[in-house]
Amino acid sequence: MTGIAPRLGTLVVLLTGVALVSVSIGAARIPMLEIVPALLGQIEGTSRSILVHLRLPRVVLAIGVGGALALAGTTFQALLRNPLAEPYVLGISGGAAVGAVAVLVAGLGARLPWAVPLGAFVGALLAMFLVLRVARAAGGSRLDSRVLILAGVVVGAFFNAIILLLLSIADVESFRSAIFWMMGNLSGATWGGNLLLALYILPGTILLLALARPFDLLARGEDVAFHLGVRVERTKLLAYLVASLLVAAAVAFAGVIGFVGLIVPHALRLLWGPGHRLLLPASFLAGAAFLLMADTVARVVIAPAELPTGVITALAGVPLFVFLLVRRGV
Template identity: 60%
Template sequence: MKPVLRLALLAALCAGALLLSVRLGAVRLGVREVLDALRGAGDPTTVAIVQRLRVPRSLLAALVGGALAASGAVFQALLRNPLAEPYVLGVSGGAAVGAVAAIVFGVGASSAGVGLAAFAGAAIAIVVVLRMAASVGPTLDTRILLLSGVVAGAFFNACILLVLTFADTESFRSALFWMMGSFSGATWREIGLLAVLAGPALAVLFALARPLNLLAVGEETAQYLGVRTERVKLAAYGTASLLTASAVAVSGVIGFVGLVIPHIVRMTWGGDHRFLIPASVLLGATFLVLADSLARTVAAPTELPIGVVTAFVGVPFFLWILRRRGA
């Protein structure tokens, strides 16, 4: 099957997942009811449920899933490590520090304030990790970059625990719920902001697909073939990290999407990043939309944190990868 047809199939799968997500919930809706509500026709209550609650939530889940999966594919190529994912470089830790501090100390009284604090924390983490890695030598050593991310992540986790010691019961619960991820407060404003940030970032990553293919083989080979490796590494790291930061700011910490999805695509269709990145976007969007649907319905009326659902899928897959590498 040609790559274009594969992408079309994945796009159709994503569209089906979105339609299923909008139908499922406390009030089950038929396909005709959903289509009528999208046009603003039919029962006013159904229109409100579809347009104000379910569609924004499903679209935000799709955008976040696509962003995290694309970032994971890029980090695995950049670090030449199949176990790399967007959160391994401390981005999620920095975002969590910002969000938890905003919740505990009342700086961010609204979801927008918490999201802004999370994005600021993630941006600081990106700069810190990059400076740590760059201070070792004139070139950006990906091994040092990985170690810097791990160290920074451990430090940010300690900061989170420190901030939580000053939290009351309500703020502690809110901070914990944010760190497990949720789309319950999805709004059209958040969707617009994430789309504005994610669109150019994904375009940059698509443009870097060929250099990433060469970097995956080796830096010396890439340089011999005319790739400016340092520029590519900086552009890939910065763009993928900002993409992750944007996703974390609107959804909280949702793990394993960036680890699992690129591997599924790579094992099924190969590792050409010209196909891997867009396919990861579509499959990541589908996966997180379905995971969110499961989180909303499996224990209804209680809603599970989305991070719990993705972890139940991601942890066994992670252990399987470790075992396979060991063998």
Template identity: 45%
Template structure:
């Protein structure tokens, strides 16, 4: 690659990041504006800044208490949670596809989300692990996703070798088993109200978003993304095969363990807060690679922005399509992801990491 090509690629990547940043800001603004009570964009940001230190005294309060409550206590934390969940699931999808070296890999398909759901439903319906306090739901979901990933790798390992095809098939099988376990737990629940809550949560929802719920998933997504970004060379090496990665100095076994833990932590934490939202980690990385190629130094940040934008708009549709009723966000993502998955299966020319799929 010539210096001119490298410069053009850097400029293109910078332009994409700037455009996506503007789109994300616009998406957040519009998402907060829309609802049964429409609120002007200027009012939205005045309300937001009025709660920030150093700005509250400078902004004249021209909005009603009801508008302030709607924006700050209901819509804004929900939209920000959508940003965090979309970004995290997209990054998890990038990690899963690099780990499996398979363009069809995704936390939902690999069973990680289903495993997290088992742990989370135990907490929601039966109060399991209550001694862990406010972290019970997140830790139970993380434990379930970690156990699932361990089972998938155990089943896929034959004679010391791991086949990506076996990984994918084992993930689908374990996902079905974990989904059956979750359904069994739900049917054994003692309270009908709890069953309805759990069923709605299993299909994914941001309806229960509160400011108190944002800190942990935000820290996990930032930490997981930073770890993967620092490891972009190892991620790129994995795409070229184990032998090449070892030649380039990557400790395959240790790095896979790091990826498994990161994937489980990201998925478990996000599933605990938003339920099982599928197909985000499948669709977004593919679209991103079409834009910026397979270099994870660029794939990760672009996936972060694009996943956040996608979930924000998926949640807007979930809120407004059948208003005043609300759809689970997982239904919206599945309606988008199902056709995308079929298209991906039919597209024989798609290449991933330098090889044909």
């Protein structure tokens, strides 16, 4: 397990670099040397407004959401021992989308700015508990990972049907907002929202990072882990709940952003091996850097308009991942 610190250091440097570039470019260019003076209030005007009220909160949101999704993806892959596991495997994306779309179709989105994140969060929690209930009911007292995946798939399908139902009765404006929300975007970033998100992400991340050793043992099989002293069922349930809460909070503020939580953990595993003491913190940092890069591209590529961030994560992430896969094998 040597080399953890230098590798994490590399990722921190990468993330800082990406953040600087991201803060600097956009509809209005803000030279890197002017960032600090602008923050201190030495430069007034539009640039400062854009920096303080739009761009910085967005950069912070991208870091939080990207990190949370990649960390949750790593967690689910470790627990389910299934390479297809990703943050939305417990139906969270479907549940969140039902909540958000319902709010938008009801016309509440414009009246109450916090209604959409709240609806998404409640929907995500509902989906998570539903999936755990179904898995418990079908698999007995143990959380069987295959049953859990299956429960996630069917609950997700059910929620998808509800989304289609809602969209088919929506009017044009709500329809447009709902589709945009479902593609995932970070343009709604605010300092208040970020603070709320941090209340979930900071403790959740610390908890998951502390589970690195049990995850390593679980990777060798649940029986092995049990005999080596891991309280398997408790660890699994705790990890599911914490990771799902992270994802629910991320989805509430950024919509459904795909591929970050699937690709980043796999890419890191291909590069640096499966040890979770490195993998867990590295996936947070790399996920943050990846989403921040994707969001920066989404902001500038068709300026003055913007692309949904989720489009870029898939467009850029999938070829990158295929390249790694072909070069290194699984």
